[in-house]
Amino acid sequence: MEENIITLTGFSDLFKESLHLKVVDIKSYSPLALAYMGDAVYEVIIRTKVMNHGSTQVNNMHKKSAKLVNAGTQADIIRRLLEEEDLTPEEIAVYKRGRNAKSVTTAKHATMADYRTATGFEALCGYLYLNGELERLIAVVSKGLERIGELE
Structure with a gap:
């Protein structure tokens, strides 16, 4: 039986080809557009991690995911990454653009500072994606989860 192994690069190429994605200058996206994508990408990473613990009730998986996919946790992750100097200067610049972007949305269950900091983190995730x-996206998220004690 032949195994079909797709690398991250292969996945990215397959994705672009299959969806007929055109080349777009990443700098043309607003920081909030990057955060929009980053929010989704980060959630998929977290859901994948949660599901990897084995089959359990969906409600339990949702509770664990919700704990990691919220403004407070995301803000904590990026603050720890910045403290430990785990990001490149370019990544820090992307984060700051996202953090400083003026959004019409307000935080529901977080302080405005955490909400804006989390938006910067999401912008970084979207940018990398x-x-x-x-590979760098996964490394940043993994390191962040490790820094907050959520990487078993």
């Missing part, structure tokens, strides 16, 4: 830096 859209730039095709999937």
